[in-house]
Amino acid sequence: MNGISIGLLGLGTVGSGVVKIIKNHQDKLMHQVGCPVSIKKILVKDIHKQRAVEVDSSLVTTDPDEVINDADIDVIIEVMGGVEETKEYLLTALKNRKHVVTANKDLMAVYGSELLAVASQNGCDLFYEASVAGGIPILRGLADGLSSDRITKMMGIVNGTTNFILTKMSQQGLAYEDVLKEAQELGYAESDPTADVEGLDAARKMAILSTLGFSMNIDLDDVKVKGISSITEEDLAYGKQFGYCMKLIGIAERDGEKVEVSVQPTLLAKSHPLASVQDEYNAVYVYGEAVGETMFYGPGAGSMPTATAVVSDVVGVMKNMRLGVNGKSAVTPQYEKKLKSADEIFSKYFMRIHVKDQVGVFANITSIFSDHHVSFEKILQLPLEEAGMAEIVVVTHKAALSDYENILVQLRDLEPVHTIKSSYRVEGSVKS
């Protein structure tokens, strides 16, 4: 090969990082792939916009056809974001037999299977390591490192914004709204933080991870989602008192042939490897039947970590080009999708209730739990400042989700129960 030409879709912070790395690492790239690598064309929205990196003005265009239909371009790097239009560009590129590297989780979570199939039909690579936890080579870890194992559980802190917020709330005892505001000022949260704080961003990543890890086509709609916006300082304080810390955890679990995938605020035992993942960092914990517990930790976002993952994927494409084996590394889902029903999902739960402090109420409440065969790991009753009211806090032993949901319904109907203040999944055990 004389040289490899790249077409870049997007020149934001990640795109600029990609340009920098390709410029600064020419020697290393040459050593690895055996020929020079250059960027031939860059699609941007605004040609005159100031960029974080200098590029020759002749490289920049606002016309997508100049990139995706240029016969000289071998590899398309997509870092422009967006879903519908971007998907059309990539389909055109793949049909033109261009390999594609993308950092776009929104796109891969929804159209990943379709795009991978088209790539495979056209003998093209489609790599997307940067779409999940940018700085962590987790997709390669799943595909290669554990290729002779059976993965039964994945737990991920895969959203940096929410982990930053929960870390600050926990360390400084601050309210959600105050920390969100600080995170927005620091650039860790967007002005509209919904996709992050309501768990959608994490759900997309869990759909991508579980599809690969379980070799099963998990759609975004299959992922149950609950965000962090209703978490209070009191919840964190009780969690801490019981030996847990609050994290937004994506959990993908397999029992036999059936799986469950969810993203929800979870009280995690402090001894769990994920519990020490602080600030905006991400980590994915993987349990394999043979290998046991492993964890991959690193920056989840940021322009340079994400750009590094993108260029690593480009190196993978180029090695395959040199070997003439593109389009063969995509592993198609091997198993039919089977989701667990609510009576097959087992977990421990934390619940905090405000009740009228009257005779028999404690017995009433606990008997609702025992009627549904749910027992307690911890239970605590305290008087509230408001006269005649009490707070009950429980951590259950493992219970079926269906039983737990029925308990919630019955508690809401029970007259002395004023409010169910909060309810969270609990992972791991705390030695007392």
Next chain:
Amino acid sequence: MNGISIGLLGLGTVGSGVVKIIKNHQDKLMHQVGCPVSIKKILVKDIHKQRAVEVDSSLVTTDPDEVINDADIDVIIEVMGGVEETKEYLLTALKNRKHVVTANKDLMAVYGSELLAVASQNGCDLFYEASVAGGIPILRGLADGLSSDRITKMMGIVNGTTNFILTKMSQQGLAYEDVLKEAQELGYAESDPTADVEGLDAARKMAILSTLGFSMNIDLDDVKVKGISSITEEDLAYGKQFGYCMKLIGIAERDGEKVEVSVQPTLLAKSHPLASVQDEYNAVYVYGEAVGETMFYGPGAGSMPTATAVVSDVVGVMKNMRLGVNGKSAVTPQYEKKLKSADEIFSKYFMRIHVKDQVGVFANITSIFSDHHVSFEKILQLPLEEAGMAEIVVVTHKAALSDYENILVQLRDLEPVHTIKSSYRVEGSVKS
């Protein structure tokens, strides 16, 4: 290909694990490599020994030639251990154009470069993921995931025995000898624990890691080693008081073109990702210029984790066989070895000294530090129970190793200094 035949050298716990995985994962292996995989011959020392797995007696032999010189065998898996004789077997196998997968760190740390060169000359793969931190795909992580980055620092907890001992000492306030005994009873430490507790095992792994991560031929002799056998409860208690925990850390650091590699007991700031790695777990922390901090965590040893890593490597070999590209993935060291001298190695240090409690001794001691341009982050003087004696504990700011060593020499010569009780490297900062 009709099928792939494997020759196994060794049938201990790891070898038995390999046999089990290949037997239980035939479907998955078929799906990945496109043809059946079978074990054709197994070299053992004693044919009649009871094994953890059932194998047909016709497969077992005590004659190495029946394995390494069998023309039908495609891949040799070496899990027998040993260095000199084992090296000869593998050289023969490679010259017979058999691919090799090994879990043998002792061998790879000493003869890795030679074996990789012979493999490359013969168009063979030589994979050794299982030789470093069995359950963690760290070598693939270094080679692939970070291929467009520049790694400047690696820190590893790469020995499970010592991490188990230090964890127990720290959690339970026990003495080294007592915990070592417990570890031996539990099977976490061998009856002769020297290679583990004196840091040699970790040094082998750091030689392998730094050779790959820095693309530089680091020999075992280049790794400075200090073990954990002289660590006391007092050291751990002071460390804890200052916000540090004690770990046996392998550190490989690069500044410009020069590197340093050492294994030594290190007081690590509790906020560091490695600080929460407990018990027999291993983890490797990698700092790349672009990606920043990443960490790979998992079981460092154990028959099934190690066997899983071995089989993953075998899958890699078989994929390359199908593609006809064996022997091309070994990356030869790109840079000439340049080691830092003692005046180019900078670190913080912890020191604990017993002195005669007389007028001016504190000033004497601190002036020796300042004469060598070393300043203090923390300093503490306490009376000892023994009349007329005091204990001085310091944590320095960053200092050149040469200066620090000169300070040690001068302190030993200072009359009021009774003993230098301990001296450790310190990593990371503790916010007060």
